[in-house]
Amino acid sequence: xxxxxxxxxxxxxxxxxxxxxxxxxxxxxxxxxxxxxxxxxxxxxxxxxxxxxxxxxxxxxxxxxxxxxxxxxxxxxxxxxxxxxxxxxxxxxxxxxxxxxxxxxxxxxxxxxxxxxxxxxxxxxxxxxxxxxxxxxxxxxxxxxxxxxxxxxxxxxxxxxxxxxxxxxxxxxxxxxxxxxxxxxxxxxxxxxxxxxxxxxxxxxxxxxxxxxxxxxxxxxxxxxxxxxxxxxxxxxxxxxxxxxxxxxxxxxxxxxxxxxxxxxxxxxxxxxxxxxxxxxxxxxxxxxxxxxxxxxxxxxxxxxxxxxxxxxxxxxxxxxxxxxxxxxxxxxxxxxxxxxxxxxxxxxxxxxxxxxxxxxxxxxxxxxxxxxxxxxxxxxxxxxxxxxxxxxxxxxxx
Numbered sequence: 001x002x003x004x005x006x007x008x009x010x011x012x013x014x015x016x017x018x019x020x021x022x023x024x025x026x027x028x029x030x031x032x033x034x035x036x037x038x039x040x041x042x043x044x045x046x047x048x049x050x051x052x053x054x055x056x057x058x059x060x061x062x063x064x065x066x067x068x069x070x071x072x073x074x075x076x077x078x079x080x081x082x083x084x085x086x087x088x089x090x091x092x093x094x095x096x097x098x099x100x101x102x103x104x105x106x107x108x109x110x111x112x113x114x115x116x117x118x119x120x121x122x123x124x125x126x127x128x129x130x131x132x133x134x135x136x137x138x139x140x141x142x143x144x145x146x147x148x149x150x151x152x153x154x155x156x157x158x159x160x161x162x163x164x165x166x167x168x169x170x171x172x173x174x175x176x177x178x179x180x181x182x183x184x185x186x187x188x189x190x191x192x193x194x195x196x197x198x199x200x201x202x203x204x205x206x207x208x209x210x211x212x213x214x215x216x217x218x219x220x221x222x223x224x225x226x227x228x229x230x231x232x233x234x235x236x237x238x239x240x241x242x243x244x245x246x247x248x249x250x251x252x253x254x255x256x257x258x259x260x261x262x263x264x265x266x267x268x269x270x271x272x273x274x275x276x277x278x279x280x281x282x283x284x285x286x287x288x289x290x291x292x293x294x295x296x297x298x299x300x301x302x303x304x305x306x307x308x309x310x311x312x313x314x315x316x317x318x319x320x321x322x323x324x325x326x327x328x329x330x331x332x333x334x335x336x337x338x339x340x341x342x343x344x345x346x347x348x349x350x351x352x353x354x355x356x357x358x359x360x361x362x363x364x365x366x367x368x369x370x371x372x373x374x375x376x377x378x379x380x381x382x383x384x385x386x387x388x389x390x391x392x393x394x395x396x397x398x399x
Contacts, residue, residue, distance in 0.1 A: 003076060005060040005386045009033075016122075019045055019064060044068035049098070050134040057128070058104075058119040058135060059384035070095060073388045074378050080356035081373075084364035088392070091245075091377040096235040098383065101136045102167040103232055106143065108151035109160040117147035117163065127160065135383065140165060143172050146197050153189050154179040154204070164229050168215035171200040175229035179204055203228035220269040222299075224292035227284035231262055238381030242352055242391050243269055245377055246326055249350035249393045250274070253323035257346075259309060259337060264289040264302075266326045266350075271299040277322070279305045279314065313337035319344035326350045333358030335365070342369035349394040356388055363392070372397050 002008050007018025015033045018024050023040035026033035038045070048054070048062035061069050070093045081087060107127045108117035118129040133141065143165035154176070155161045164175040180186060182204055190209045194202040200215040201208065206228070214225045217232065220243060226232065233239035246266050250256055253274050258267040261278035263285050270276050271293065280286045283306045293302040307314070309329075313336045319325065325346050327334060331354055341349060342365050349366070353359035363373055376392035 001072060003386060017063060019068075051132055052128060052130050055121050055128050056119050056130055056133075057122045057124065058130065058133070060122075060386050062384045066095065069384070070378075070380065073380055076388050077356045077359075077376070077378055077390055080360040081363070084360045086360060086363055086367060086373060088373045089375040091375055093378045093380060094238065094241040095380040096237045096383050098134050099137055100235040100237055100383075102140060102235060104136055104140060104143075104165055106147045106163045106165065107160045108147040108155065108163050110151050110155045110157055115148040115151035115155070117144050117151065137167060140167055140172075143174065146172065146174060146193075146199070149193055149197070150174075150176055150179075150190075153193060154186055156180060166215070166232060168200050168217060170213035170216065171198055173201045173215035173228070174199055175203045177205055182207065201228060217263070219263075219265055219292070222264070222268045222292060222296050224263050224268070224288055226263045226288050227282075230282075230285055230288070233265060234381040238379055238389070239265065241377070241379050242266075242389075245391045245393075246270075246350040246352065249348060249391075250324040250326060253348070255322045255324075257314070257319060257322040257325045259314070259325065259327040260329045260334070261286075261289060261304075261326075262328070264292055266328070266352075267302055268292055268296065268299065270326070271302045273300070274323070275301045275303075277303045277305065279307050279309060281306065281308045281310075309334060309337045313340050316340045316343040316345075319346060322346060324348045324350070326352075328352035329358075331355040331358065333362050335362060338362040338365050342366050342371070345396060347396050351392045351394060352389070353392070354387070354389045356390065359390065359392070363394070366394050370397055371395065 001020050007015040013033055019042040022042045024036050024038055026036040044065045046065045053062045106117050107120055109127055116127055116129055118127050121128045147163040151161050159178055161179050162177045166173040194210040200213045201211045217224050256270050256274045256276045258276055258278045261267045261280045267276045267278040278289055286304045286306045290304045371394040374393045374395050376390050379389045
């Protein structure tokens with residue numbers, strides 16, 4: 001099975017929806033098979049739990065048993081490491097439960113009869129409505145009628161809205177892009193919509209329309225108000241697993257550098273025991289992190305710095321004064337910053353990644369500079385998808 005979830009037969013021929021060991025028939029279409037029919041199913045094939053699975057593109061892997069899917073995701077990470085000549089111990093995988101996703105981006109489009117909202121279909125730009133979704137938190141499902149009304153109010157007939165919905169403590173936090181340009185009547189209509197649906201906040205193409213209540217997030221009990229559309233871990237359970245492992249890795253450090261710190265997912269909890277310097281490229285997220293620290297009680301010093309770590313990574317000499325590092329880069333990894341970490345000699349590094357391939361590349365650089373990859377854990381926040389995340393510990397070896 002390929003990393004995008006397709007079965008691969010000799011050729012190679014890619015077979016959507018097929019599992020290893022299955023016998024299938026279909027019509028060749030280039031290097032793919034279409035009109036696929038399963039003749040002999042795999043013992044790992046299960047009935048998809050969601051009735052929308054066949055058409056919806058939100059999930060790719062509901063036809064694979066939970067245990068087989070977990071093994072497959074672990075193997076993706078193991079294969080990426082082996083390609084770099086690396087191996088390590090794997091802690092048990094964490095898989096977030098059904099109906100636990102607290103953020104999602106919906107597509108919403110005006111129609112002749114009103115509007116529709118949902119996810120795009122498999123290999124399609126058609127919108128599939130998802131009233132019985134098994135992925136999203138029940139409170140997040142309430143964003144679907146909001147997205148429909150937003151499309152009626154502010155979408156063109158040619159372009160679908162992108163409606164990013166996030167659960168916050170007081171209610172839904174909605175950030176819309178691809179909508180009509182703002183004018184007076186649209187502003188008024190959107191403000192009324194925010195009131196009618198009891199939204200915590202509504203923003204439109206980067207501009208806040210209304211904030212009824214600050215869209216607070218609780219990070220290990222610490223209050224933070226992220227900017228509209230800001231990155232947030234997909235599930236509370238996944239965030240808790242990542243945080244627990246990261247804090248365990250850096251335990252005992254008195255000063256920590258947190259790179260790609262976001263709004264403080266790791267910085268703020270780490271500050272219960274250590275001084276933290278948090279570095280993030282988005283200035284609005286840096287402001288939110290700093291404000292969260294200032295409101296909190298009982299935390300040690302947290303300093304913040306807005307800095308593009310791709311173009312201006314912290315240099316080895318800037319890093320050498322810390323006891324430990326936390327790094328959680330985007331999918332592209334952090335090759336330039338890892339190169340400086342490798343030369344810094346920091347005793348321990350907690351590395352969170354959402355891309356096994358770039359993680360393995362960066363891990364190999366650390367290992368070449370005398371670090372041991374002691375263990376990692378695969379964290380499956382994006383249940384039934386091909387997405388893989390992980391958290392790993394690197395320790396500088398004595399030699």
